[in-house]
Amino acid sequence: MQMKLHMVTIEDLVPQEHFLRKLEAVLDLSFVYEETAGLYSRKYGRPPIDPVVLVKYLLVGFLYGIPSERQIEQRIQTDVALRWYLGIDLLERVPDHSTISQLRRRKPLFRKIFRRLFERxxxxxxxxxxxxxxxxxxxxxxxxxxxxxxxxxxxxxxxSPGAYWERLDFYEEEGLETLRQRTGRRRKKRAKQIKKDNxxxxxxxxxxxxxxxxxxxxxxxxxxxxxxxxxxxxxxxxxxxxxxxxxxxxxxxxxxxxxxxxxxxxxxxxxxxxxxxxxxxxxxxxxxxxxxxxxxxxQAVHDRTQVEFKRNAFSYQPDQDSYLCPQGKTLRPKGLYRSASGLFWQYQAEKADCLCCPLRDKCLSEHDRRGARKLEDSYFKPSVQRSRSRxxxxxxxxxxxxxxxxxxxxxxxxxxxxxxxxxxxxxxxxxxxxxxxxxxxxxxxxxxxxxx
Ligand code: SF4
CATH class of the missing domain: 3.30.420.10 (Ribonuclease H-like superfamily/Ribonuclease H)
Known part of the structure; x- marks a missing residue:
């Protein structure tokens, strides 16, 4: 192969329309110096790798889908545009992948840069x-x-209870207060009980x-x-x-x-x-x-009730906030039910109505035969319905x-x-x-x- 000698700079070798030139023009990484100032000693040790070079090193890996730091190093060695973007001249040594890995491992505070870069x-x-x-x-x-x-x-x-339970605690308190105003009764907070359940x-x-x-x-x-x-x-x-x-x-x-x-x-x-x-x-x-x-x-809802009269057999009466059963009896809100998964209003028929009802075989399960029919509605049903209306x-x-x-x-x-x-x-x-x-x-x- 015949060798030719060319007088060029790295600047000449990167096309004006190259993506990295456009990126360099719009992305200012100078904030990295401020953010990392506290991580480096001015007195001791060898001069560190420029933190902006480190960020660019990792960033090009993600921009071009290069999966490992070792492969990023190899790409930078041979790719002039990547060298230009990182400010590494043609014959200059590329930072070693292991230096980058060790730096990320030994300076965990450096990771805040990635969140900050994303936000910026x-x-x-x-x-x-x-x-x-x-x-x-x-x-x-x-x-x-x-x-x-x-x-x-x-x-x-x-x-662990988690943020979801804490939010439900707030609404449970609100619901219990509503219940107290309606019925004059107030039961204990179930949230505490759930936490105790361990x-x-x-x-x-x-x-x-x-x-x-x-x-x-x-x-x-x-x-x-x-x-x-x-x-x-x-x-x-x-x-x-x-x-x-x-x-x-x-x-x-x-x-x-x-x-x-x-x-x-x-x-x-x-x-x-x-x-x-x-x-x-x-x-x-x-x-x-x-x-x-x-x-x-x-979400698809499955009514798992083991009786003939499913939920849709009951009609909601918004004026009275109650349900009417197929026998024309009323189910009123009796309490607030809290489970690990949610918060529900519990509607219940009168026991006396259900005991003498001719339709009880179709309405009450074996388990409930001596009681009254109950229905549950999410505490957040009004908001859900407003969303559904769209x-x-x-x-x-x-x-x-x-x-x-x-x-x-x-x-x-x-x-x-x-x-x-x-x-x-x-x-x-x-x-x-x-x-x-x-x-x-x-x-x-x-x-x-x-x-x-
Ligand atoms: S069992 Fe109770 S809730 Fe069911 S239909 Fe009869 S009265 Fe209504």
């Missing part, structure tokens, strides 16, 4: 008019944990990453996973909220907190759409309280269509191009860093395309 990019997208908050879309996707299934073991652990749950844990969760969902792979719960703006698909949980956590658990945080700290939200997994009564009430219109596909509207159809297009499409792109398939590091915090970098890479790509 979101704020920049808002400033550029890409995010309005008019309609946000939420869904979750699984990311395979670096956890061995061979080291899985079943452990028995206490079930509920326990069985969990499959992998010893190699005990913070991951064993995912077992219909149509999904089974094993140790994390879940990335993402909320996107429907305008340009910018991810504006992200929470990572173990793979065995239900989608509803982080949902309300994530939307509240966005609504209170990022930008006010107008409407939220989600699939049927997010259709739980408390969400309807909480989002209504925040003034957020909730579009959600309803089901036939064009806004509802459009919102659910956008949810499917943006959420499913975004997850597909992240998995295919931005490393959202599997994790190399272990632990929930490392999983969160990974998902934040993947989301930031996608947001940057969409922002750069929008601005150009």
């Amino acid at each position: 990019v979101v704020n920049q997208c808002i400033a550029e008019g890409m995010v309005s908050g008019g309609l946000v879309l939420t869904d979750s996707t699984h990311v395979k944990a670096n956890a061995s299934r061979a080291s899985e073991e079943q452990i028995d652990m206490p079930e 509920r326990r749950t069985k969990k499959r844990v992998s010893r190699t990453d005990p913070e991951a969760g064993h995912m077992k969902r219909p149509g999904k792979p089974q094993g140790q996973y994390y879940l990335s719960h993402q909320t996107l703006d429907s305008g340009h698909g910018i991810i504006i909220g992200l929470t990572v949980t173990p793979g065995d956590v239900h989608d509803t658990v982080p949902y309300l907190e994530q939307l509240e945080t966005i609504h209170q700290t990022v930008l006010p939200l107008g409407a939220a759409a989600a699939d049927s997994a997010y259709d739980f009564p408390l969400a309807h009430r909480e989002l209504e309280k925040l003034g957020i219109t909730f579009f959600v596909r309803p 089901q036939e509207t064009e806004d509802y159809r459009q919102a659910l269509k956008k949810r499917q297009i943006w959420c499913e499409g975004t997850f597909a792109i992240q998995k295919r191009c931005h490393n959202l398939t599997r994790l190399l590091r272990r632990g929930r915090e490392a999983a969160e860093d990974h998902c934040l970098l993947s989301a930031t890479a996608l947001n940057l790509k969409r922002m750069v395309n929008y601005l150009n």
Whole structure:
């Protein structure tokens, strides 16, 4: 092969239209110096790797779907555009992948940069008019944990009350007060009783990453996973909220907190759409309280009552807040029922009516033969009904269509191009860093395309 000598600089070798040039023009990373100032000693040790280079090093890995730090190093060595973006000249040595790994491991405080970077990019997208908050879309996707299934073991652990129970405590107090005003009676708070029950749950844990969760969902792979719960703006698909949980956590658990945080700290939200997994009564009430219109596909309801007269045989009388049974008798609200899963008004017929009723065989189960028929309604039924009333509207159809297009499409792109398939590091915090970098890479790509 004949060798030629060229007089060029790295600047000449990177095309003017290259994506990284556009990215460099719009993304200011100078905040990284401020954020990391406290992590480095000015007196001791060798000069550190420039923290901005470190952030760019990891960011290009997620922008170009390079799965490991070792492979990022190899790509930077041979890719002139990546060298240009990181400010590493043609013959300059690329930072070693193990130095980057050790730095991330030894300076755990560095991880706050990833959250800060994500937030700054979101704020920049808002400033550029890409995010309005008019309609946000939420869904979750699984990311395979670096956890061995061979080291899985079943452990028995206490079930913690969690934020959901705390919210129910508040509404239970409100409901008991309403009940006292109506009937003059007040019973003890069931929430305390539930906590005392000391509920326990069985969990499959992998010893190699005990913070991951064993995912077992219909149509999904089974094993140790994390879940990335993402909320996107429907305008340009910018991810504006992200929470990572173990793979065995239900989608509803982080949902309300994530939307509240966005609504209170990022930008006010107008409407939220989600699939049927997010259709739980408390969400309807909480989002209504925040003034957020909730579009959600309803969950299929199965009436498991073992009698002929199912729930739909009873007609609700809104004026009296009661039900009429097929025999024309009234079921009135008798109490507030609290279970681990929710809060319910309990309606009950008069025992005397049921005892002499000719239809009792069709209405009362074997178990209830000596008692009276009961029905339960969610405490949040009025909010649920107001949400349901939007089901036939064009806004509802459009919102659910956008949810499917943006959420499913975004997850597909992240998995295919931005490393959202599997994790190399272990632990929930490392999983969160990974998902934040993947989301930031996608947001940057969409922002750069929008601005150009
Ligand atoms: S059993 Fe009671 S609730 Fe059922 S139809 Fe008869 S009176 Fe009505």
